[in-house]
Amino acid sequence: MAAKSTLRDRRRQQTARDIQRAxxxxxxxxxxxxxxxxxxxxxxxxxxxTFFNYYLNKxxxxxxxxxxxxxxxxxxxxxxxxxLLGDLLKALRxxxxxxxxxxxxxxxxxxxxxxxxxxxxxxxxxxxxxGDQIADLAVTRLGEDARPDAELLAQAISHALAxxxxxxxxDDAMSEGSIVDVTAAKLQxxxxxxxxx
Amino acid sequence: MAAKSTLRDRRRQQTARDIQRAxxxxxxxxxxxxxxxxxxxxxxxxxxxTFFNYYLNKxxxxxxxxxxxxxxxxxxxxxxxxxLLGDLLKALRxxxxxxxxxxxxxxxxxxxxxxxxxxxxxxxxxxxxxGDQIADLAVTRLGEDARPDAELLAQAISHALAxxxxxxxxDDAMSEGSIVDVTAAKLQxxxxxxxxx
DNA sequence: GCACGTTGATGCACAGTATGCAATATTTGC
DNA sequence: GCAAATATTGCATACTGTGCATCAACGTGC
Numbered sequence: 001m002a003a004k005s006t007l008r009d010r011r012r013q014q015t016a017r018d019i020q021r022a023x024x025x026x027x028x029x030x031x032x033x034x035x036x037x038x039x040x041x042x043x044x045x046x047x048x049x050t051f052f053n054y055y056l057n058k059x060x061x062x063x064x065x066x067x068x069x070x071x072x073x074x075x076x077x078x079x080x081x082x083x084l085l086g087d088l089l090k091a092l093r094x095x096x097x098x099x100x101x102x103x104x105x106x107x108x109x110x111x112x113x114x115x116x117x118x119x120x121x122x123x124x125x126x127x128x129x130x131g132d133q134i135a136d137l138a139v140t141r142l143g144e145d146a147r148p149d150a151e152l153l154a155q156a157i158s159h160a161l162a163x164x165x166x167x168x169x170x171d172d173a174m175s176e177g178s179i180v181d182v183t184a185a186k187l188q189x190x191x192x193x194x195x196x197x
Numbered sequence: 198m199a200a201k202s203t204l205r206d207r208r209r210q211q212t213a214r215d216i217q218r219a220x221x222x223x224x225x226x227x228x229x230x231x232x233x234x235x236x237x238x239x240x241x242x243x244x245x246x247t248f249f250n251y252y253l254n255k256x257x258x259x260x261x262x263x264x265x266x267x268x269x270x271x272x273x274x275x276x277x278x279x280x281l282l283g284d285l286l287k288a289l290r291x292x293x294x295x296x297x298x299x300x301x302x303x304x305x306x307x308x309x310x311x312x313x314x315x316x317x318x319x320x321x322x323x324x325x326x327x328g329d330q331i332a333d334l335a336v337t338r339l340g341e342d343a344r345p346d347a348e349l350l351a352q353a354i355s356h357a358l359a360x361x362x363x364x365x366x367x368d369d370a371m372s373e374g375s376i377v378d379v380t381a382a383k384l385q386x387x388x389x390x391x392x393x394x
Numbered sequence: 395g396c397a398c399g400t401t402g403a404t405g406c407a408c409a410g411t412a413t414g415c416a417a418t419a420t421t422t423g424c
Numbered sequence: 425g426c427a428a429a430t431a432t433t434g435c436a437t438a439c440t441g442t443g444c445a446t447c448a449a450c451g452t453g454c
Contacts, residue, residue, distance in 0.1 A: 008401075008450060036439065047404050052441060083393035121322055128318055148360050152383060153390045156353050163345050186349060187391055193350045194388040196280035197381065205421060205430075233410065244433050249412060396454085403448075411440075420431070 016054050016065065017105075019044045023061040024108040032062070032116050062112070062119070063126040067099035069133055078140050085187070088134060088157060093180045101176060106169035113166070124162055131158035160186040213251050213262065214302075216241045220258040221305040229259070229313050259309070259316070260323040264296035266330055275337050282384070285331060285354060290377045298373060303366035310363070321359055328355035357383040 022043035026035045037058055041051040055061040073094045080087050113119055135154035139147055164182045168174050174182075219240035223232045234255055238248040252258040270291045277284050310316055331351035336344050361379045365371050371379075 006451075011450095012402085037441085038439085048440095049405070049442095050403055053402075053404095057441075085390055085392075086394045089394075121325055125318055125322065149383065149386050149390070152353065152356050152360065152387050155356055156349065156387065156391075159349050159352055163349065184394065186346065188394075189346050190349050190353065191388055191391040193282055193346070194353075194384055194391070195282075197283045197286075197385075203422080208421095209431090234412085235410085245411095246413095246434070247432055250431075254412075397452100398454105399450105399452085401448105401450075404446085406444090406446105407442105409440105409442085411438105413436105413438085415435090416433105417435105418431100418433075420429100422427100422429075424426090424428100 015044070015046065015050075019046070019051060019054055019061055020064045020105065021108075023058070024105070024112060027062065028108065028112055028115070032112070032119060037061075059122045060126075062109070063122060064105070066126060066129050067095055069095055069137070070098060074137065077137050084138065084141055085153075088137060088153075089180050089184055091137060092134075092157075092161065092183070096176060096179060103169055103172075106165060110166055110169045124159065127158040127162050128155075130161075131155050134158060156187065156190060157183070160190070212241070212243065212247075216243070216248060216251055216258055217261045217302065218305075220255070221302070221309060224259060225305065225309055225312070229309070229316060234258075256319045257323075259306070260319060261302070263323060263326050264292055266292055266334070267295060271334065274334050281335065281338055282350075285334060285350075286377050286381055288334060289331075289354075289358065289380070290374075293373060293376055300366055300369075303362060307363055307366045321356065324355040324359050325352075327358075328352050331355060353384065353387060354380070357387070 019040065023035070023040045026039055026043055030039075037051050038048045040058075040061060041048040044051070051061070069091060073091050076094075077087055077091050080090075082090075109123070113123060131151070131154045134157055135147065135151045138150035138153060142150055160183045161179075163186060164179050167182065168176070168179050216237065220232070220237045223236055223240055234248050235245045237255075237258065238245040241248070248258070266288060270288050273291075274284055274288050277287075279287075306320070310320060328348070328351045331354055332344065332348045335347035335350060339347055357380045358376075360383060361376050364379065365373070365376050
């Protein structure tokens with residue numbers, strides 16, 4: 001799952017980042033709608049056709065590619081018998097530990113989201129992939145019948161995580177390690193609301 | 198906010214439904230990707246240009262237009278001092294009461310979602326509009342500072358509501374009145390998960 | 395280091411989405 | 425009925441996204 005570290009793969013990853021950076025800076029300068037995929041490709045030094053080899057669409061280029069759970073994390077989760085939410089958060093911790101987060105890029109995304117809130121659905125939608133993975137994990141414990149409930153939980157978690165990312169990106173004093181802690185706190189706030197029936 | 202019941206508005210609403218029905222049946226018959234907006238327009242008896250006067254894009258035509266809270270519901274909510282979640286659910290009850298739900302159309306949507314799960318994001322995304330309204334309501338109680346938390350709560354509510362709609366559409370024995378009850382139950386299940394840290 | 399298989403980059407053609415604009419038809423309010 | 429307001433439509437156009445064929449670059453086994 002990790003990069004194979006051959007020249008080809010390193011270049012591939014570099015190009016993917018170049019494209020994302022180009023997309024973000026151009027969108028910040030000219031507005032997301034005004035920027036064309038052709039411009040982004042030009043700025044990244046590739047052809048438009050190659051742009052679509054890297055990202056399925058313009059949205060995806062802005063957000064970049066979300067990380068996935070490592071196989072051993074999944075294996076650990078299936079075996080563990082701790083409390084569900086606690087274990088899910090631990091799995092997230094592993095994920096974030098191995099993914100090397102780029103605060104600079106996150107800040108660009110944040111600035112763009114501030115200027116163009118209509119892009120928020122894209123942002124949250126991008127976390128859907130991660131949310132699906134969380135739901136899959138939860139289903140291994142709850143059983144397939146509970147998938148809708150697992151998805152509801154997973155969606156709440158990934159939403160809270162997305163919020164936390166925005167906080168982290170804008171607060172240099174905040175460590176990567178505390179991301180999941182803040183997410184957990186947000187989820188407890190949510191729990192509080194759900195009790196007020 | 199409700200239809201002004203002038204000839205023009207009745208026609209407008211009828212055309213909107215015709216388009217949605219055309220979009221759904223064609224998508225079910227031929228597959229969502231294969232259907233073009235031109236085909237949908239033809240099936241609905243209008244021009245392609247008019248199609249885009251009614252819906253901003255192809256996705257929106259499939260989902261239709263989500264209802265909004267009535268002004269008096271909003272007014273009531275601001276004055277009420279009941280528990281937050283309870284009042285939000287009451288507001289939803291009012292909303293569903295006044296919106297005339299079309300089970301047939303909902304069933305079509307459901308069948309389509311079963312065949313093409315890749316459309317689920319569109320479906321949940323369409324509830325974002327409703328989620329935003331719920332968040333706005335909640336913010337009138339919690340204050341603007343708590344908007345991220347309000348949005349987290351609102352998103353959980355609208356997700357649970359969307360799930361419930363799917364159940365309701367496929368279960369003729371289920372009454373409209375019990376929709377919010379089932380939604381509330383789902384939210385309590387979620388609360389249970391959030392306690393398992 | 396060389397030849398061969400694999401993978402990536404690119405140009406081109408093309409179908410489809412979506413918007414602006416101007417002309418035309420329909421509805422409404424008076 | 426008539427004028428103002430609003431809806432529908434055709435047309436031109438910009439842009440997104442895909443399939444396909446070709447060419448260049450890399451990796452591998454020898």
